[in-house]
Amino acid sequence: MSLRERRLAELRQQVPELSPAEARALQAGGACLIDVREPDEIAQGSPEGALRLGRGYLELRIEEQVPDQQRPLLVLCGGGTRSLFAAEDLKRLGYQDVRSVAGGFSRWKEQGLPFEVPKLLDADARQRYSRHLLMPEVGEQGQRKLLDGRVLLVGAGGLGSPAALYLAAAGVGTLGILDHDVVDRSNLQRQVLHNEERVGQSKVASARRTLSALNSTVRVVEHEEYLSSANVERIFAGYQVIVDGSDNFATRYLVNDACVRHRLPNVHGAVYRFEGQTTVFWPGRAQEPGPCYRCLYPEPPPPELAPSCAEAGVLGVLPGVIGLLQAVETLKILLDLGEPLVGRLLCYDALAARFTELRIPRNPACAYCGDEAVFPGYVDYERLCASATA
Amino acid sequence: MATVTVRIPAPLRSFTGGAGELEAVGATVGEVLSALGARHDGLTERVLAADGSPRSFVNLFLGQQDVRALAGLETPVREGDVLSIVPAVAGGRP
Numbered sequence: 001m002s003l004r005e006r007r008l009a010e011l012r013q014q015v016p017e018l019s020p021a022e023a024r025a026l027q028a029g030g031a032c033l034i035d036v037r038e039p040d041e042i043a044q045g046s047p048e049g050a051l052r053l054g055r056g057y058l059e060l061r062i063e064e065q066v067p068d069q070q071r072p073l074l075v076l077c078g079g080g081t082r083s084l085f086a087a088e089d090l091k092r093l094g095y096q097d098v099r100s101v102a103g104g105f106s107r108w109k110e111q112g113l114p115f116e117v118p119k120l121l122d123a124d125a126r127q128r129y130s131r132h133l134l135m136p137e138v139g140e141q142g143q144r145k146l147l148d149g150r151v152l153l154v155g156a157g158g159l160g161s162p163a164a165l166y167l168a169a170a171g172v173g174t175l176g177i178l179d180h181d182v183v184d185r186s187n188l189q190r191q192v193l194h195n196e197e198r199v200g201q202s203k204v205a206s207a208r209r210t211l212s213a214l215n216s217t218v219r220v221v222e223h224e225e226y227l228s229s230a231n232v233e234r235i236f237a238g239y240q241v242i243v244d245g246s247d248n249f250a251t252r253y254l255v256n257d258a259c260v261r262h263r264l265p266n267v268h269g270a271v272y273r274f275e276g277q278t279t280v281f282w283p284g285r286a287q288e289p290g291p292c293y294r295c296l297y298p299e300p301p302p303p304e305l306a307p308s309c310a311e312a313g314v315l316g317v318l319p320g321v322i323g324l325l326q327a328v329e330t331l332k333i334l335l336d337l338g339e340p341l342v343g344r345l346l347c348y349d350a351l352a353a354r355f356t357e358l359r360i361p362r363n364p365a366c367a368y369c370g371d372e373a374v375f376p377g378y379v380d381y382e383r384l385c386a387s388a389t390a
Numbered sequence: 391m392a393t394v395t396v397r398i399p400a401p402l403r404s405f406t407g408g409a410g411e412l413e414a415v416g417a418t419v420g421e422v423l424s425a426l427g428a429r430h431d432g433l434t435e436r437v438l439a440a441d442g443s444p445r446s447f448v449n450l451f452l453g454q455q456d457v458r459a460l461a462g463l464e465t466p467v468r469e470g471d472v473l474s475i476v477p478a479v480a481g482g483r484p
Contacts, residue, residue, distance in 0.1 A: 155481075157481075158481075159481075245481075246480070246481060247480060247481030248480050248481065249478070249480045252480060270479040270480065270481055271479070271481065272399075272400050272401060272479045272481075273400040274400065275399065275400050275479075277476075277479065296449060296478075297446065297447045297449070297478040298446045298447075299446045299447060300447060300478065300480075301445070301447040301477070301478060305436060305445075305447075306480075345476070347474075347476070349410075351410070352410075356474070357454060358451045358454055358456070358474065358476065359451075359454045359455055359456060359459075360449075360456060361456055361458070361459045
């Protein structure tokens with residue numbers, strides 16, 4: 001008897017084995033099926049719903065994935081041998097009920113049990129997103145969600161610039177950029193997507209070049225137009241999250257109304273001089289729906305009461321702070337992670353160096369998102385100060 | 391009567407000589423605003439409509455709470471409360 005055979009015989013005495021069909025039934029009852037094969041094997045297919053943890057890091061990562069030592073673990077490999085070794089390690093680690101799937105994935109397939117071909121990250125992506133992959137809250141599954149993510153940035157200006165840069169860096173797969181404007185020298189004080197060479201060029205084209213240079217795997221969709229009631233539905237179609245970094249009330253109300261209508265999260269940011277505010281308007285959220293922009297401000301101010309254009313101005317870095325908070329909220333939504341900034345307005349006062357959180361209630365009588373609301377239609381509010389630049 | 395700190399947002403500081411925080415005395419949110427308006431011409435008109443109700447594009451928060459979810463302008467205030475005036479801000483272009 002070879003060393004290998006003797007050891008396997010020992011392991012079979014310690015580790016109970018079960019058939020793939022039995023494993024499938026236990027999995028349906030809450031047991032954790034762990035596929036311990038190598039990534040190139042898993043790329044060819046792996047049991048549906050299996051936890052894929054290569055043997056190399058198995059003992060180091062299992063606890064994050066399965067904190068409950070009582071939960072039955074069903075270990076599967078290619079033919080049922082490696083899983084015996086892995087199962088013994090897991091027992092030694094402290095898991096009470098560990099079994100090995102006899103015949104492994106070969107027999108699983110032979111018996112016609114369901115499997116899937118998981119979308120895996122290639123070597124470049126593994127390297128690029130390694131700091132995401134290290135965190136169990138993101139991991140490979142989360143990174144896949146980001147790569148499949150579709151986010152529209154309304155405005156490639158002070159707020160949209162930092163948000164777009166970090167969303168592209170994080171690997172959000174599709175980034176739409178909506179802006180009608182061209183780059184002006186006065187933009188460069190804060191709109192870090194653009195640069196001196198691009199003064200006079202289209203902002204969306206400039207944004208695409210910058211973002212593609214940072215992460216060429218991101219698909220940047222250019223929407224070089226004014227948002228209006230006529231095009232808002234067409235432009236928003238297919239996006240999961242809208243990041244509002246616009247600079248005028250006409251656009252903000254269109255963004256809000258379309259987001260309410262299509263149940264999209266509206267990641268809102270606004271800045272003025274040394275102050276900024278951000279929140280997530282999301283009445284369409286499945287659990288705990290939040291308010292919309294109109295719950296907070298039912299109508300825009302009339303022109304005579306709006307702050308005058310001459311008074312406006314902003315500390316260059318301030319939209320950086322707020323735009324990045326918007327990027328954080330966007331990633332949380334895509335990853336379904338943490339507590340989104342729904343129903344809370346986060347206000348930042350740079351001079352006082354103070355964040356204040358205000359509670360913003362949903363208005364059950366809101367004309368757009370209220371309990372009895374029937375969509376009243378889009379409104380094209382008058383654009384004021386059209387010559388000023390955000 | 392209570393002394394309340396009122397936070398003035400940047401767009402309205404032209405009415406307060408640039409001040410971002412002021413103290414005012416009153417028993418309710420409405421009284422505090424009136425007291426402030428008596429000292430700073432034009433401020434009340436930006437916050438309250440002609441009928442005396444808060445304007446639809448300005449919100450008032452007592453502490454963290456929107457006063458509409460409390461008793462509106464009738465909401466009683468306590469010594470040391472912070473009343474924040476939060477108008478709609480569009481960005482570079484109003």
